Amino acid sequence: MSHLLTQEEATARAQELRKTLNRYAFEYYVKDQPSVEDYIYDKLYTELVQIEEQYPELIMSDSPTQRVGGKVIEGFEKAVHDIPLYSLNDVFSKEELIQFDQRVQKTVGHPVSYCCELKIDGLSISLRYENGLFVRGATRGDGSVGENITENLKTVNSIPLRLNEDISVEVRGECYMPKASFVKLNQEREEAGQDVFANPRNAAAGSLRQLDTKVTAQRKLDTFLYTVADFGPMTSKTQYDALNELSEIGFRTNPEKRLCNTVDEVWAFIQEYHDKRAELPYEIDGIVIKVNDFDIQESLGFTVKAPRWAAAYKFPPEEAQTVIEDIEWT
Numbered sequence: 001m002s003h004l005l006t007q008e009e010a011t012a013r014a015q016e017l018r019k020t021l022n023r024y025a026f027e028y029y030v031k032d033q034p035s036v037e038d039y040i041y042d043k044l045y046t047e048l049v050q051i052e053e054q055y056p057e058l059i060m061s062d063s064p065t066q067r068v069g070g071k072v073i074e075g076f077e078k079a080v081h082d083i084p085l086y087s088l089n090d091v092f093s094k095e096e097l098i099q100f101d102q103r104v105q106k107t108v109g110h111p112v113s114y115c116c117e118l119k120i121d122g123l124s125i126s127l128r129y130e131n132g133l134f135v136r137g138a139t140r141g142d143g144s145v146g147e148n149i150t151e152n153l154k155t156v157n158s159i160p161l162r163l164n165e166d167i168s169v170e171v172r173g174e175c176y177m178p179k180a181s182f183v184k185l186n187q188e189r190e191e192a193g194q195d196v197f198a199n200p201r202n203a204a205a206g207s208l209r210q211l212d213t214k215v216t217a218q219r220k221l222d223t224f225l226y227t228v229a230d231f232g233p234m235t236s237k238t239q240y241d242a243l244n245e246l247s248e249i250g251f252r253t254n255p256e257k258r259l260c261n262t263v264d265e266v267w268a269f270i271q272e273y274h275d276k277r278a279e280l281p282y283e284i285d286g287i288v289i290k291v292n293d294f295d296i297q298e299s300l301g302f303t304v305k306a307p308r309w310a311a312a313y314k315f316p317p318e319e320a321q322t323v324i325e326d327i328e329w330t
Ligand SMILES: NC(=O)c1cnc(OC2CCCC2)nc1N
Pocket: 085, 086, 087, 088, 117, 118, 119, 120, 121, 122, 174, 226, 227, 288, 307, 310
C-alpha cells in the first residue's frame, strides 16, 4: 500500500515502477521467460495505479496501465506509410521455387543464401517508435496508406510501449490471434448467440477494427515482427541478423527461422513446416523465402507490387473451413 507520497517521491517511484513492470512484461510476453511470479507483477502494478490516481499528471505513454484500453474512438484516421509495405509474389510448387532461385541467381550472377520464415496468417502492421516510445501503429491498407490503430495496438501485450533502447525506428510484422484464443473466443460468441469468426485472421482483423479499445484488450492478440523499414541506428546487414536485432531491442520475433544456402535446403524447410503446421500454436499459410543479404536485396529491387528478392511458398488451405466471409480489411 503506497502511503501518501509527495509529488517528488511519487514521480521517482512511478518511473521506477514503469521501468520494472515493463521489464517484467517484456520477459513474460516477448521472451516467454517470466522472471517473477504474477503476484509480484500485480502488486507493483496496483501500486502504480494508486500513484497515477493520486497524481494523474504522472501517467506516461509507456505506463503499463495504458494497456487496458477504454478509449472509444470515433473512427480510424489515415496513416501514410513513408516507406511502402510490399506484398509478396506467391509460388505453389518446387518447380516455381526453383524458377525463383534461378531468376535471382541470373540477376545476381552467383548463388545466394535465403532467410526462410514461417508465413504467419494474421494482419500486417507497421509500428513507429521515436526515442524508444511507441508513437504510431497502423494497418497495411493498400501498402501506401493504412489506418491508424495505435490505441488498439497499445492493448497488445507483446508490442513494447517503450523499446529497450531509446531509438527511433519503424518496423513491420504480423498481428495474429493464437489458435487457442480463437477457439475460446468463438465458443464465447456461440454461447452469446453471436456470429463466429471464420478463422484466426478474420478474428484478429475484427479485433483490431474495434472502436472500443477495451474490447481489443480482451482479445489476446499477439505479434511477430519481421521487417525493419526505417533502421535508425540498427546495423544489421542481413535479414537473419535483423530478426535477432529486432528481438534485442524489444520485439517478439518468430524463432522458427532458418538460413538456407541452397534451394534444396529451402525445400526441406518448407516440407518440415508443412508437416509441423497443425501443431503450431498459430496459423501459417506458407513459408516466406527472402534473399538474406540486404545489399543483394537492393540490387534485385522491386516490381510494382512486390520485391524480386522474396517469394511466398503457399500451402494448400488446411481442411476446408466453412468460410463465412472474409473481412475486407487488409
Ligand atoms: N506473414 C508473414 O509472416 C510475413 C509476411 N511478409 C514478410 O516479408 C515481406 C514483407 C516485405 C517484403 C517481404 N515476412 C513474413 N514473415
